[in-house]
Amino acid sequence: xxxxxxxxxxxxxxxxxxxxxxxxxxxxxxxxxxxxxxxxxxxxxxxxxxxxxxxxxxxxxxxxxxxxxxxxxxxxxxxxxxxxxxxxxxxxxxxxxxxxxxxxxxxxxxxxxxxxxxxxxxxxxxxxxxxxxxxxxxxxxxxxxxxxxxxxxxxxxxxxxxxxxxxxxxxxxxxxxxxxxxxxxxxxxxxxxxxxxxxxxxxxxxxxxxxxxxxxxxxxxxxxxxxxxxxxxxxxxxxxxxxxxxxxxxxxxxxxxxxxxxxxxxxxxxxxxxxxxxxxxxxxxxxxxxxxxxxxxxxxxxxxxxxxxxxxxxxxxxxxxxxxxxxxxxxxxxxxxxxxxxxxxxxxxxxxxxxxxxxxxxxxxxxxxxxxxxxxxxxxxxxxxxxxxxxxxxxxxxxxxxxxxxxxxxxxxxxxxxxxxxxxxxxxxxxxxxxxxxxxxxxxxxxxxxxxxxxxxxxxxxxxxxx
Amino acid sequence: xxxxxxxxxxxxxxxxxxxxxxxxxxxxxxxxxxxxxxxxxxxxxxxxxxxxxxxxxxxxxxxxxxxxxxxxxxxxxxxxxxxxxxxxxxxxxxxxxxxxxxxxxxxxxxxxxxxxxxxxxxxxxxxxxxxxxxxxxxxxxxxxxxxxxxxxxxxxxxxxxxxxxxxxxxxxxxxxxxxxxxxxxxxxxxxxxxxxxxxxxxxxxxxxxxxxxxxxxxxxxxxxxxxxxxxxxxxxxxxxxxxxxxxxxxxxxxxxxxxxxxxxxxxxxxxxxxxxxxxxxxxxxxxxxxxxxxxxxxxxxxxxxxxxxxxxxxxxxxxxxxxxxxxxxxxxxxxxxxxxxxxxxxxxxxxxxxxxxxxxxxxxxxxxxxxxxxxxxxxxxxxxxxxxxxxxxxxxxxxxxxxxxxxxxxxxxxxxxxxxxxxxxxxxxxxxxxxxxxxxxxxxx
Numbered sequence: 001x002x003x004x005x006x007x008x009x010x011x012x013x014x015x016x017x018x019x020x021x022x023x024x025x026x027x028x029x030x031x032x033x034x035x036x037x038x039x040x041x042x043x044x045x046x047x048x049x050x051x052x053x054x055x056x057x058x059x060x061x062x063x064x065x066x067x068x069x070x071x072x073x074x075x076x077x078x079x080x081x082x083x084x085x086x087x088x089x090x091x092x093x094x095x096x097x098x099x100x101x102x103x104x105x106x107x108x109x110x111x112x113x114x115x116x117x118x119x120x121x122x123x124x125x126x127x128x129x130x131x132x133x134x135x136x137x138x139x140x141x142x143x144x145x146x147x148x149x150x151x152x153x154x155x156x157x158x159x160x161x162x163x164x165x166x167x168x169x170x171x172x173x174x175x176x177x178x179x180x181x182x183x184x185x186x187x188x189x190x191x192x193x194x195x196x197x198x199x200x201x202x203x204x205x206x207x208x209x210x211x212x213x214x215x216x217x218x219x220x221x222x223x224x225x226x227x228x229x230x231x232x233x234x235x236x237x238x239x240x241x242x243x244x245x246x247x248x249x250x251x252x253x254x255x256x257x258x259x260x261x262x263x264x265x266x267x268x269x270x271x272x273x274x275x276x277x278x279x280x281x282x283x284x285x286x287x288x289x290x291x292x293x294x295x296x297x298x299x300x301x302x303x304x305x306x307x308x309x310x311x312x313x314x315x316x317x318x319x320x321x322x323x324x325x326x327x328x329x330x331x332x333x334x335x336x337x338x339x340x341x342x343x344x345x346x347x348x349x350x351x352x353x354x355x356x357x358x359x360x361x362x363x364x365x366x367x368x369x370x371x372x373x374x375x376x377x378x379x380x381x382x383x384x385x386x387x388x389x390x391x392x393x394x395x396x397x398x399x400x401x402x403x404x405x406x407x408x409x410x411x412x413x414x415x416x417x418x419x420x421x422x423x424x425x426x427x428x429x430x431x432x433x434x435x436x437x438x439x440x441x442x443x444x445x446x447x448x449x450x451x452x453x454x455x456x457x458x459x460x461x462x463x464x465x466x467x
Numbered sequence: 468x469x470x471x472x473x474x475x476x477x478x479x480x481x482x483x484x485x486x487x488x489x490x491x492x493x494x495x496x497x498x499x500x501x502x503x504x505x506x507x508x509x510x511x512x513x514x515x516x517x518x519x520x521x522x523x524x525x526x527x528x529x530x531x532x533x534x535x536x537x538x539x540x541x542x543x544x545x546x547x548x549x550x551x552x553x554x555x556x557x558x559x560x561x562x563x564x565x566x567x568x569x570x571x572x573x574x575x576x577x578x579x580x581x582x583x584x585x586x587x588x589x590x591x592x593x594x595x596x597x598x599x600x601x602x603x604x605x606x607x608x609x610x611x612x613x614x615x616x617x618x619x620x621x622x623x624x625x626x627x628x629x630x631x632x633x634x635x636x637x638x639x640x641x642x643x644x645x646x647x648x649x650x651x652x653x654x655x656x657x658x659x660x661x662x663x664x665x666x667x668x669x670x671x672x673x674x675x676x677x678x679x680x681x682x683x684x685x686x687x688x689x690x691x692x693x694x695x696x697x698x699x700x701x702x703x704x705x706x707x708x709x710x711x712x713x714x715x716x717x718x719x720x721x722x723x724x725x726x727x728x729x730x731x732x733x734x735x736x737x738x739x740x741x742x743x744x745x746x747x748x749x750x751x752x753x754x755x756x757x758x759x760x761x762x763x764x765x766x767x768x769x770x771x772x773x774x775x776x777x778x779x780x781x782x783x784x785x786x787x788x789x790x791x792x793x794x795x796x797x798x799x800x801x802x803x804x805x806x807x808x809x810x811x812x813x814x815x816x817x818x819x820x821x822x823x824x825x826x827x828x829x830x831x832x833x834x835x836x837x838x839x840x841x842x843x844x845x846x847x848x849x850x851x852x853x854x855x856x857x858x859x860x861x862x863x864x865x866x867x868x869x870x871x872x873x874x875x876x877x878x879x880x881x882x883x884x885x886x887x888x889x890x891x892x893x894x895x896x897x898x899x900x901x902x903x904x905x906x907x908x909x910x911x912x
Contacts, residue, residue: 001701001735003668006605006766050552057543057551064543066535074535075528080750081594081743116593116752117558120773127630128484132609153604153630153770269558276557276778278593292484296630299597303777304750 005153020378020388029386031414039418042388044200044356045409046234046273048330052323053272056313063312066305077304083297085114086307092314093281097266100233100324105245107283113293114307116278116300118230118267122149122194124296125263125282128289129224130156135188136226137161137179139171141359141395141402143200150194159183159190162398165361168350169202171195171210176217192224192261193217198231198241201395201404202359203335203352205235211247215258224261233271233324236332237353260286268310270356271324277306331356331408334415338407341419345426356408360389363401365429374400385425387418489625498852498862507860509887517892520862522677522830523883524711524747526808527801531746534793541786557778560771562591566781569788570755574740576794577710582722584757590767591781593752595707595741597774599626599671602737602756605766606701607633607668613703614638614656614670616648618869618876620677627671636660636667639872642835645824646679648672648687653694669701669735670694675708675718678869678878679833680809680826682712685719692724692736701735710745710798712828713806725759733759742784744830745801751780805830805882808889812881815893819900830882834863837875839903848874859899861892 020042029037057064066074080086087109094107115121130136132155138146139161150156161179163169176193183190193214197206206214218225227244235241244262253259264283269275279302282293314320338358339349350359366373371393378391381403392402407415498520507515535542544550557563564586571584592598607613609632615623616638627635638656640646653670660667670691674683683691695702704721712718725733738757743749753776758764788794812832813823824833840847845867852865855877866876881889 001699002762002766003605003608003611005608006762045556047552047556050555053555054551061543065539066542072532074532075525078528078531078748078750079523079525081752116774116777117772123773128480131481131483134481148769148772153773274555276555278558278775278777286480288480288484292480292489295489295625298594298625299600299630300593300774301752303593303752303780305783306777306779309779 020382020390023382024388027386029414031411036386038382038386038388039414039421040388040409041406041418042390042404043409044270044406045275046270046327046331046356047409048273048334049323049327050273052319052326053313056316056319060312060316063309066308073308077308080304081301083294083301085112085302086304086311088315089307089311090114092311095317096314096320097232097283099321100271101241101243101246105243105249111283111285111290113282113284113290113297114302115280115282115293115297116302117275118228118265118269118280119145119149120278120297120300121265121267121280121282122146122226122228123152123154124293124300125226125265125284125289126150126154126156127296128292129226129263130154130191131189132156133188134191135159135183135186137176137183137190137193139163139169139175139193139195139199141169141201141392141397141404143196144390144394144396146194156191157183157186157188159186159188160396160398161193165350165399165402168204169199169359170207171214173213173217176213180217180221190221190223192226194226194228195244196228196230197244198229198235198354200231200355201357201390201392202350203355203357204350204359205239205241205354207239208242208247208250211242211244212251215247215251215253218261219256219258222257222261224263225258226263226265228265230265230267230270231355232266234328234331234356235354236328236335239353241354263289271327272313274310277310278302279306279310334407334412337412337415338405338419341416342422345419345423346430347422347426357404357406360403360405361401362403363399365426366401369400371400377401378403380429381422381425384428385418385421387421483630486629489629498856498864501856502862505860507888507891509885513891514860516856516860516862517888517895518862518883519880519892520864520878521883522744522880523749524744524801524805524830525883525885526747526804527797528747530793530797530800531748531787534787534790538786538790541783544782554778554782557781558775560591560768560775562589562776563778563781563785565789566785567591569785570740572791573788573794574709574757576791576798577745578718578720578723579715582720582726584722588757588759588764590756590758590764590771591776592754592756592767592771593774593776594749595705595739595743595754596622596626597752597771598739598741598754598756599623599703599705600629600631601767601770601774602703602739602763603627603631603633604770605763606703606737607631608666609633610665611668612636612660612665614653614660614667616640616646616652616672616676618646618678618866618871620673621864621868621870623671633668634665636663636665637870637872638670641873642824642876645681646676646833647684648691650690650694653691657698667698667700669703671703671705673705673707674721675706675712675828677708677829678831678864678866679824680829680831680878681824681833682718682828685724688719688721688724692721692728692732695735696732699735701737703737703739705739707739707741707744708829709740710801711805711830713802713809714827715799715802717827722757730759735760737763746797748784751784752776753780753784808881808886811886811889812879812893815890816896819893819897820904821896821900824876831878831880834877834879835875836877837873840875843874845874851875852877855899859895861895 024038029039090109135157268279348361390404502516505515507517567586567589571586612634742753864878
């Protein structure tokens with residue numbers, strides 16, 4: 001009775017990524033009312049700097065009250081549904097985006113298309129660039145939402161570019177080529193590469209060499225590059241962020257074909273912590289894409305009420321500069337906190353310089369080097385430590401044992417508590433294993449064989465430096 | 468096979484991106500362009516083009532502004548410290564519960580309490596444009612068709628077809644019976660689709676109708692419901708103008724017809740609504756899908772991730788629509804003002820010698836200019852439309868842009884301007900008709 005799209009589960013909501021959310025909803029942590037509940041660490045939200053926004057709003061009531069110099073602009077906003085977007089808002093956005101990139105790049109508001117969230121922007125770009133049955137190459141691990149956003153209604157496929165811990169999950173020429181060949185084997189026409197830079201879930205920015213390899217690849221294969229730069233404002237540590245536009249300009253590629261095949265996706269959901277307001281955008285040098293995407297934005301326009309509010313906030317340059325600086329500082333502090341606490345529990349993380357999360361290495365805690373073991377560990381962490389974190393498998397990571405843990409969507413106290421819980425759990429796991437090795441403890445008997453196998457696997461893994 | 472560099476096709480984009488199914492090359496949009504280049508302004512440009520092609524409701528803003536003035540907490544999140552923060556973080560595709568409840572109850576009020584709406588069946592989307600597209604993705608596969616009565620809202624060509632790949636097969640209606648849908652027309656459309664090997668997945672009606680400005684009679688709704696049941700297909704009822712019916716008793720929603728049948732067979736029915744017309748808030752992007760089908764509700768909710776309503780806006784409108792006293796007064800006052808406007812334009816046109824379809828709803832009237840056509844064809848209609856645009860300086864919508872099968876009908880909007888501007892427009896029409904009359908008289912001498 002319903003369409004194929006409605007009947008399939010390409011929405012992706014039966015994955016573990018969403019199961020954890022469901023458990024959390026049933027038993028959510030609250031420091032007063034439910035201190036033993038599940039702490040949500042699977043949600044990449046930025047809650048660290050609301051106080052700054054709140055105090056700005058209190059001193060600038062015009063913006064929310066829909067007045068300009070005391071005069072109501074309600075009527076004009078209520079009627080404003082032009083898909084070209086509020087001009088003031090777009091002008092502020094391009095300046096904001098340039099500032100984030102240290103003003104090394106300039107953006108033209110006529111090339112900016114507003115959409116209700118990056119979710120909408122990514123899907124719209126896909127509709128513009130690819131046909132049903134075409135493919136995008138994506139480096140793994142990647143944001144689980146892409147499976148829905150890029151594929152569901154568009155019919156486009158994702159072919160993974162496998163990245164591994166052996167080189168910090170960087171994209172290599174070899175991996176790009178392999179992915180391209182794999183698509184070819186599956187009879188899929190590759191239309192582009194989609195990168196998330198800074199990366200979700202890695203929390204790292206792409207280096208110049210990496211970007212150059214990608215550029216070379218896109219030139220050779222004559223394909224598009226979509227750079228989702230939604231976390232560009234969360235770069236809190238060196239190395240500094242290099243936007244795809246900057247990389248292209250540094251190589252003087254402005255007048256080449258590739259220039260019109262590069263598109264940026266951005267949003268205010270992460271940098272400003274406003275996911276509810278649905279502010280996303282596409283920036284493209286390609287006139288046809290801008291034109292088509294603008295018309296398509298009819299299906300997901302940003303509320304004019306919200307465009308007005310944000311144009312006012314962004315127009316206060318002193319505020320935004322201070323906000324971004326302070327926000328990055330707070331993110332770094334949080335990151336340092338969680339990294340130290342995890343280290344204390346014997347857990348390492350990928351060295352990060354951006355994002356709202358850490359990419360955590362728990363391979364040593366797996367009962368075997370398998371995704372089943374990863375799922376087992378994930379469930380243990382969920383049910384015994386009461387923490388909802390994201391297993392690498394949900395991000396299509398090719399190596400089991402990695403997890404994404406968010407650190408910016410809770411108070412410091414809650415973060416500390418979560419770290420105590422992890423430490424306690426790790427302690428229990430290791431005690432259990434030690435127990436199995438030295439005693440005939442009935443409680444751990446069943447795991448003995450798998451423990452030994454795990455140790456063997458770990459050793460052999462260490463002997464294969466190329467993986 | 469050598470291709471000149473400067474003749475190379477543009478770098479590969481999708482067929483959807485380069486197609487013209489967005490529909491923006493039609494005359495419907497050319498009129499907008501003429502208006503944009505020379506817009507009427509009472510003081511600054513009194514001879515400019517008056518926009519009568521835009522179905523907006525500007526007659527009741529004062530009521531909304533008054534509410535906002537009295538209820539600042541709706542705009543500034545009140546005094547709760549966590550108000551802004553919680554709202555800014557809220558991106559749950561279920562939508563703000565208080566808003567869904569308020570929408571459901573508003574929809575009930577509009578229907579005079581004659582139908583009940585369950586807030587858990589309300590799915591929120593950024594506008595009815597998104598709602599219609601989303602439903603089409605869910606109910607039909609690429610290559611399938613929806614049957615839509617003509618004349619219909621030109622935007623459907625884009626909303627239902629562009630990215631979905633679904634086709635529209637028209638259900639032809641004509642003036643012989645005031646453009647009502649008949650069982651014969653339904654069957655004919657269905658058979659037409661079958662003959663083209665196209666699978667029909669549903670019927671989409673707009674009730675009250677755009678561009679006709681009329682409500683669909685109960686008996687016709689019953690026939691349509693029986694038809695879709697026989698064919699085992701869906702029925703989408705776009706009720707975006709339900710709050711713009713001039714008299715409360717004349718609108719019958721499909722929801723009422725279903726309730727009278729104890730909701731039997733209701734899983735095939737889905738209602739689209741929006742606040743763009745009734746509340747005059749197209750910029751805020753507030754649309755909903757109300758479905759009696761659980762799977763459709765679940766799927767639509769997930770798909771709404773691509774088109775969520777700003778939580779800031781949900782918060783504002785939850786406050787407004789939960790105030791039953793405000794909404795009751797708004798609905799009644801708005802209805803009254805629209806009725807008055809309608810009366811004004813009909814009278815003005817009649818005095819100028821122009822008849823309209825007897826309407827009872829909407830923000831426009833369906834005007835019959837067929838007696839003025841040089842030739843009773845689409846070309847004749849477009850020629851007349853052009854002279855009205857360039858000589859009379861009024862942008863109105865030609866019936867052909869609405870896929871009307873009879874030439875000579877035009878949709879004229881009356882609620883998107885002040886009363887004074889409407890008088891100016893009517894005067895211009897009057898002068899135009901007088902000039903034509905005089906020319907004809909001269910011609911006969």
